[in-house]
Amino acid sequence: MKYLQDIGSYFLMLKKVFSSFTKTSVLKHLIFKEINDLMISSLGIVAFISFFVGGVVAIQTALNMNNPLIPKSLIGFATRQSVILEFAPTFISIIMAGKVGSFITSSIGSMRVTEQIDALEVMGINSLNYLVFPKIVALMFYPFLIVISMFLGILGGWVAGVYGGFSSSTAFISGLQDSFIPYQLFYAFFKTFVFAFILATVPSWQGFYMKGGALEVGRASTTSFVWTSVLIISANYIITQLLLSS
Amino acid sequence: MIKVEDVHKSFGEEEILKGITTEFDKGKTNLIIGQSGSGKTVLLKCMIGLFKPEQGKIFYDDKAIQSMNDEEQRQLREEIGMLFQGGALFDSMNIEENVMFPLRMFTKQKKEDMLARVNEVLNRVDLENVNKKFPAEISGGMQKRVSIARAIVNKPKFLFCDEPNSGLDPNTATLIDNLIQEITHEYDITTIVVTHDMNSVMEIGEKVVLLKEGKLVWQGTNQEIFKTDNEDVTNFVYSSNLFKKIRDVQLKEG
Numbered sequence: 001m002k003y004l005q006d007i008g009s010y011f012l013m014l015k016k017v018f019s020s021f022t023k024t025s026v027l028k029h030l031i032f033k034e035i036n037d038l039m040i041s042s043l044g045i046v047a048f049i050s051f052f053v054g055g056v057v058a059i060q061t062a063l064n065m066n067n068p069l070i071p072k073s074l075i076g077f078a079t080r081q082s083v084i085l086e087f088a089p090t091f092i093s094i095i096m097a098g099k100v101g102s103f104i105t106s107s108i109g110s111m112r113v114t115e116q117i118d119a120l121e122v123m124g125i126n127s128l129n130y131l132v133f134p135k136i137v138a139l140m141f142y143p144f145l146i147v148i149s150m151f152l153g154i155l156g157g158w159v160a161g162v163y164g165g166f167s168s169s170t171a172f173i174s175g176l177q178d179s180f181i182p183y184q185l186f187y188a189f190f191k192t193f194v195f196a197f198i199l200a201t202v203p204s205w206q207g208f209y210m211k212g213g214a215l216e217v218g219r220a221s222t223t224s225f226v227w228t229s230v231l232i233i234s235a236n237y238i239i240t241q242l243l244l245s246s
Numbered sequence: 247m248i249k250v251e252d253v254h255k256s257f258g259e260e261e262i263l264k265g266i267t268t269e270f271d272k273g274k275t276n277l278i279i280g281q282s283g284s285g286k287t288v289l290l291k292c293m294i295g296l297f298k299p300e301q302g303k304i305f306y307d308d309k310a311i312q313s314m315n316d317e318e319q320r321q322l323r324e325e326i327g328m329l330f331q332g333g334a335l336f337d338s339m340n341i342e343e344n345v346m347f348p349l350r351m352f353t354k355q356k357k358e359d360m361l362a363r364v365n366e367v368l369n370r371v372d373l374e375n376v377n378k379k380f381p382a383e384i385s386g387g388m389q390k391r392v393s394i395a396r397a398i399v400n401k402p403k404f405l406f407c408d409e410p411n412s413g414l415d416p417n418t419a420t421l422i423d424n425l426i427q428e429i430t431h432e433y434d435i436t437t438i439v440v441t442h443d444m445n446s447v448m449e450i451g452e453k454v455v456l457l458k459e460g461k462l463v464w465q466g467t468n469q470e471i472f473k474t475d476n477e478d479v480t481n482f483v484y485s486s487n488l489f490k491k492i493r494d495v496q497l498k499e500g
Contacts, residue, residue: 023350023351025350111336111337114332114334115330116336116337122296122326122328122406123326123351124321124322124323125351
């Protein structure tokens, strides 16, 4: 019963987010701030993880190729497929659920605890539009972060493959270009947009409707990470089934 | 003027407000007092629209808030200033941005004009050279004063204060009380202060409303509060050890 109430309250929140808009000049300022807080500040961690995980994917693929008949270009091919289809959109989104998701929940939750949200409401401001809408817009730039992750993941694979002595540069690049299906990019970016929406709204919901004090802010952040991850993984399964298996 | 008529509010099975009816006068500091859990803050939050009463009406200048459409309610909220118990300043903004916030949201003034008004109200609450500081960098008393400045910057008609001097030392508490009263008279606004501090009652209680267990049990002025025989009032007033001792000394001296 509580889960049904929570689902209902989530959709009612979404309805309110897209009504009674805040003044455009204020909203513009908030959107730039959120792009900085949520996207630009995540560049470092995303770049670091993408580069090294891409490298690990290439090494793992190379070490599991025991049959001499399998061409070395498979390392590049496997790296490209793993990074573009799953690692960049899904794995990075789970990391972002921890980094950005808990930041969103704790910042909105702290505003709730310290009556800052009440202050907005008393002034006649639609606090959900003011707080959540800029986050949704900022996270619509999330695919740019994923493009960087894809590029660095593949670059990491190339560096590990070539400088680790597992493959030649020509073979790796040939593998990268082999059997490329542009539709798979559409699939990757489609799910990136869905994950971005989940990343912006689920932690906001957790923070906005939390009750209690500082301890509850911490609890809400943890719950937010769990639910955001569960929803991302579930959405990933459903989208993959719908877009790739037909 | 704000009129409250038969307001009831419950949370679950528990009825917090049990039919409150009273009036708060323009140009006066109106105090809602009572012990913790008596329903003071709930009544305040019903008046400012954060809680919706199940029954009863709240009138702002003879117009019931319940009969206002969304646009009228939005306009009314622009006329309300609120001082929260903890200040409720926005952590991510500096003092200048905090005070300027209502002007940015509701007016089309140029930045220079807004800045001039911000400096004017900051001077009014005796704050200087704090414009670029963040709320975490100033003391609790200064935060309260910034909060007052933010509440009055857009020239409100109604000012609500929720325990404005809680957590402050006696001197600063008195300063904040006096500031609230001065601003009330200066801007000729309807001010409602929720408190359980007898010093505030003494200092600024031009009209005092006593709540007990969700019911209004007494109303009058701070002059009348020490003359009444109402048992609830005497129990509340003399629950303070200081006032008890003063009364004992006065009784001894005859």
